[in-house]
Amino acid sequence: MDFNDVETLGDLVRNPWDVGILFTLRSKGSLRYTELGAELTAWSGRRPSDSALTRSLKRLDHHGLVTIDEDGSDRPRYMITPPGTRRVDQLGRVIGALHRTSARPSTQRTVPAAHVTMAPRQRSAASCPDSASAAVAQRPMSQPVTILPDSTTPGATAQTSLRSGQDRESNVVAPTGIDTSKAHPARRYDYWLGGKDNFAADRAAGDAIAAAFPTVRLACLENRAFLKRAVEFVVRDCGIRQILDIGTGIPTSPNTHEIAQAIDPSSKVVYVDNDPIVLTHARALLVSASPGSTAYIDADVRSPDRILNDPQLRQTLDFREPIALMMIAVLHFIPDAELPVRQLVQALPTGSYVAVTHVATDLVNPEVAAKLEAASQGSGIDTYGRDRSQVAGFFQGLELIEPGVVPITEWRDERSEPRPDPYDIGIWGAVGRLL
Template identity: 50%
Template sequence: MSQSSTEDPTLDAAPSGVDTSVPHSARVYDWWLGGKDNFAVDRQMGAALVAAIPTLRDMAAENRRFVHRAARYLVAEAGVRQFLDIGTGIPTRPNLHDVAQAIAPETRVVYVDNDPIVLAHARALMDSTPQGRSEYIHADLREPGGILADDALRATLDLDRPVALTLIAVLMLLRDSDDPAGIIRTLADALPSGSYLAITHPTQDFNPAEMDAAVAAATHGGMTLVPRARDEVERLFLGWDLVEPGLVPVMAWQPETPPSDPTAAYYWAGLARKP
């Protein structure tokens, strides 16, 4: 049942199709990063997760930093000029295309998310350089075939040339029964040799007690959160060649300054090339 405007004063500002009675991961993440595109239910869920993992906001910021480092590597060193970013979230400057096009203005990016709030901000995601292009597709990762067949993707990306597929802090929303590895295979099979796959994924490996508490809080609030161990995340890269330093804590992936404790953010991160 939807909340009334007296229960949630932001309800009247909700775009059509937004259910403010249940939390959404993109809006919870937005709240962690200090954004304003979230509702009472998202803030409640975000606070419950922060109560379980007090440094969770810092971890969300580390994920953003990884996106920027990986994008710079892919464009400047690997020569990639095309990105497919699934699980985009609410726009946060600099966005992926901002970082990539600052190095190579001709870079093309397709963003994908299933939250109507993200759709409402799609214009910010499509603010491309004249030489490049940025597009948004409102779709669900659980239906990879629909994403690949979308006219906007086909008009923006040339699937005969390398594409960087980025799945940042999104696979945690898929249960094992959703077959995340199979979803990745479907997407990967459509991409040519020389493409790349970037993943960050929360894990219980570094602090099982806190992560267990976070899973319990998410479950209680009606949100899926599936942390995975290192070997489970590594299997998602099956058949791809990991770029140095391999699958490591997110803070340890080609950092600008080596962290004193790389396991302070409970995420594995990796970037791999399709042979």
């Protein structure tokens, strides 16, 4: 390693976004600007600003570590160069050497997210000359990288330290009664968002979808952004102070009550989901400060009677006053015969609002749609995509709020930077008002 190598590696260590970009492109091959931003958000837990991302890309281009493929479009792709690939390998070896110098034989150390957690999933262990590089190569991109002492192997360490029901890769302990061999939508969504509350089956299902639809993580982030805008709209602009959020998923900040109570602390939110892990986290994290309140109902969206008659719902929300019903990314798991929308809407008082996001069949090309269907069937998670007219049917009898049923990135999105292509997201969204 010559002086130029050391100097370049020093720049990388000082600029963690540079590290994230290189590890991402090393894994993915090439990405567009918005895709790259989504992967970095999943890696770090926070979205890089446009200025920070642009500076990093320019710096890496200056060093010859990243190149731009214009591909004849106005949305170029960024790719790692052979020198960039060598820097990634060198950085892994440097981290491994530092660890071997300081690590105690009986301990294992997790590299802080601010330094290296971007793991190229496709790399083989054979291409990594030491345990540090092997650990970086084999971890999923959204999970923290654990560097193990050379005297151990990842498998052996995990085998001796795992408790019953504990996931070998994420160290998550499954609540009693949960079948971790089967993927669950909430835990798969958590994986796409970069969370840790998922299991091997969830990650396998998520990776299968990502192979067919590489921008799925970006779609999840945009879906969360829609939720935030919709909650802000109904609370700030419409005066709603009560929200029923069905299909909550594993808590991901900012949660619905955090968004609402940041505008009015008296806002009340009831969450509904049916996964034991969601229940465990909900009890601990979905807690409101006074004067607002929150409650959690363990129920299936296909059981509207159970939801509507639950004592916690009636104790928390006043059905004499308008309520916002949020069904974000949940209805596409329900077949037509079991859709609960009409029954739920009929229970709402006049002046209530309904917000929906839904996987779109007419925002993906047929080839991708076929791959997605095959991946969904293989995962055991049935998905029922619908077109724009079918999603609009959920709002029958309601007044659609402008701009109507649109790609979620086009619903009252006032960001200054370019929006992702709707076909990279593939989700319809809308909000309606009950007259």
